[in-house]
Amino acid sequence: xxxxxxxxxxxGKTTLSSLICQAYxxxxxxxxxxxxxxxxxxxxxxxxxxxxxxxxxxxxxALVVGGGDGAMSPQRLIADYGLKTPFGVTLLHAMRxxxxxxxxxxxxxxxxxxxxxxxxxxEADVTLVDMEAGLEHLSRSxxxxxxxxxxxxxxxxxxxxxxxxxxTVPLARELGIPRVYGVGNKARLxxxxxxxxxxxxxxxxxxxxxxxxxxAVGEADRRGGPLAPGKGDAVRQAVDxxxxxxxxxxxxRVALLRERQRIEERIAELTxxx
Ligand SMILES: Nc1ncnc2c1ncn2[C@@H]1O[C@H](COP(=O)(O)OP(=O)(O)OP(=O)(O)O)[C@@H](O)[C@H]1O
Ligand SMILES: [Mg+2]
Numbered sequence: 463x464x465x466x467x468x469x470x471x472x473x474g475k476t477t478l479s480s481l482i483c484q485a486y487x488x489x490x491x492x493x494x495x496x497x498x499x500x501x502x503x504x505x506x507x508x509x510x511x512x513x514x515x516x517x518x519x520x521x522x523x524a525l526v527v528g529g530g531d532g533a534m535s536p537q538r539l540i541a542d543y544g545l546k547t548p549f550g551v552t553l554l555h556a557m558r559x560x561x562x563x564x565x566x567x568x569x570x571x572x573x574x575x576x577x578x579x580x581x582x583x584x585e586a587d588v589t590l591v592d593m594e595a596g597l598e599h600l601s602r603s604x605x606x607x608x609x610x611x612x613x614x615x616x617x618x619x620x621x622x623x624x625x626x627x628x629x630t631v632p633l634a635r636e637l638g639i640p641r642v643y644g645v646g647n648k649a650r651l652x653x654x655x656x657x658x659x660x661x662x663x664x665x666x667x668x669x670x671x672x673x674x675x676x677x678a679v680g681e682a683d684r685r686g687g688p689l690a691p692g693k694g695d696a697v698r699q700a701v702d703x704x705x706x707x708x709x710x711x712x713x714x715r716v717a718l719l720r721e722r723q724r725i726e727e728r729i730a731e732l733t734x735x736x
Contacts, residue, residue, distance in 0.1 A: 466607035469616035471595035474647040479592040480507035494586035509548035524569035578609035628665035643670035652730035671704035
């Protein structure tokens with residue numbers, strides 16, 4: 463499974479990347495996370511300290527991953543540049559820019575594209591790419607996520623972020639990503655859940671799930687530390703539901719979507735009565 467996490471700036475891509483990786487590790491899967499932000503911070507969300515994150519090796523630009531001449535095997539790439547994190551996720555820094563005037567990161571995008579196109583499944587059951595904000599990587603020659611199986615477009619409860627997701631849908635489909643879904647993050651229930659259901663439908667964004675607003679997320683960010691919610695936590699449960707949705711066969715996914723909508727409507731009813 464190869465997953466791309468995309469969306470407008472600040473919507474929660476890195477937070478959800480970390481939570482999704484942790485959820486897959488809890489399922490016993492081997493997880494590789496790729497941070498493609500030129501100012502990477504997934505490392506901290508995965509439990510690494512600032513110094514380790516800042517000094518970790520960056521995958522060289524223009525490196526081609528695969529089996530051909532001059533290419534580096536995925537196994538070697540992970541051995542040379544993979545960073546073990548306390549949460550059991552292996553992390554690659556693909557884009558960190560340390561020097562002024564370092565030039566554009568296009569060739570690093572080519573590297574990540576080749577990594578997803580290579581036989582990465584032999585090294586990792588799940589490869590997740592936390593993308594830099596914006597749509598550029600989806601249209602960049604060939605597209606960084608061309609070989610992804612799923613694109614999750616993270617949104618916050620604003621029309622602008624839903625519109626960004628709606629603009630992403632045709633680009634991602636054109637790239638050939640078979641499954642493209644929106645995820646509503648930072649939802650203060652029930653109003654924001656209703657907003658997501660309505661706005662996503664209006665803008666043609668298929669919704670995979672809704673993640674509640676959680677003060678613990680902000681606290682973890684203020685500490686500069688990881689967020690490791692327990693099994694009973696609402697954000698963790700929401701992420702587990704999203705994974706069940708994207709990992710399920712088509713018909714089951716439709717049934718889960720209906721069930722989720724029914725639960726959300728019931729929560730809204732109960733909250734209104736309280
Ligand atoms: N579910 C949530 N509940 C509460 N706060 C959240 C939630 N998700 C994200 N946040 C907060 O939103 C802010 C942005 O989160 P994050 O860094 O994950 O976004 P991003 O999309 O990766 O941003 P960027 O575009 O800069 O990479 C942070 O302050 C984070 O604490
Ligand atoms: Mg981020």
